[in-house]
Amino acid sequence: MSQVRQILDMNAFDASTGGDGAVKRRLDNLGAASVLFYREPIEMVAAKGAWMEARDGTRYLDFYNNVPSVGHSHPEVVAAVSAQVAKLNTNTRYLVEIVDDYLEALKTKLHGQLSNVVMTCSGSEANDLAIRVARAVSGKTGVIVTETAYHGNTALVTEVSPSALKRSPLPDHVVTVPAPGAAAYGEDIASGFRAAVVAAMETLETRGHGTAAFLADSIFSSDGIFADPAGFLLPAVEAVQEDGGLYIADEVQPGFGRTGDAFWGYERHGIAPDIVTMGKPMGNGFPMAGMAARPEHLAMFCEDVGYFNTFGGNPVAAA
Structure with missing residues (x-):
């Protein structure tokens, strides 16, 4: 019987085999933390639209990349980023119009009660903050996830990412359910x-x-893609909410129109989430992520601890 492989191992180059040239250089720099796709890693040098070009001139139709949503090197994105970085790139402790323009445009796509958005740089940071908010609101600490979920790589979020754990058991406050x-x-x-x-x-x-929370990606991408039938997720979410827990909709993979049926994956299931986290496609490849929450929930968290993110929501990302 073949060994079951976790999501983070599925396309990884086997670093124990070593390598030459650019592969050796990467391994020397990143060491054991290096993750490279494919048995023979590809050195990419350019990309445009749906196509990527390797060092040897081979062109690849990009069916895999889970970051750009409007294509590689989209001219409007390039123009917006270039103009903003040449003008101003600072942090959210200053008032910068384009940042609030972006936030207000984003909020028109979200469930009405989620009117506060905290900007971060990665989905990991967003999910970390979401769990902390859920604990502050519920007064509880337990988290439910699916058996091979992946939600990020901070210390807190790794604990709720079974697919990231190679040998360590799940902590006592995390319980999994089958996909x-x-x-x-x-x-x-x-x-x-x-x-x-x-x-x-x-x-x-x-x-x-x-x-405290049921944390789920609405297409369960790390578990193998479980999108249908639309609506099946709602009863489980309602059970958690009725018990005083929060549903954290991890939209890092399905968000921004990627399911085709709706702007957010949770919308396909008719769900009103308590918190939405987002990342990857948010900046079309530019590091950008965020957490949307109800003002009263965020206020409860901020009563106990402050939060800011130096690079989260910077003007270039907003552009």
Whole structure:
């Protein structure tokens, strides 16, 4: 039987085999933390639209890259970034019009109650902050995720990313449920998945943590893509919310129109999330991410601890 491989191992170059040239240079610089796609890593030198070009001149149709949403080197993006970086690039402790222009445009796409947005540089930072807010609001510490979820790489978020853990067990405050597919739940995925989440909530209660949050990417991309039927996620989310927990919609992969049916993945399921986190496609490749929350929820968190992000929401990202 073949060994099950986690999402972070699926396309990685085996660094233990070493390498020459550009591969050796990368391994010497990043060491054990180096992650390279494909058995034979590709050195990319240019990209435009849906095409990428390698050092040897080979052109690749980019079916994989999960960062650009309007194509590589889009002329309007290039023009906007170039003009802004030549004019002003500072931080959000200053008032800069283009930053608030961006935030107000983003908020027109979000659920009405999510009117505060905290800007970060990565989805990891956004999910880290979201869990902290959920704990402050709920007064609980437990988190429910799916069995091979990946939500980022800060210390806190790694704890709720089973696919990132190679040897360490999940901490006591994290409980997993099987991904929402027919293999685990049969034909009635909605009822089966809800029952699994409720059972996880009961486990967290027994352990003395309670459920602060159910954290899920609405297409479950790290678990293998479970998008349908539309609406199946709603009963599980409602069960968590009825118990006082928050649903954190991790939109780093499905957000910004990527499901095709709606601007956000959670919209396909008719969900009103408590928190939305976003990243990757947000800046079409420029480091940009954020967390959207209700003002009262964010205020509860900020009563206890301050938060700012030097590079999050800088004017070039907003442009």
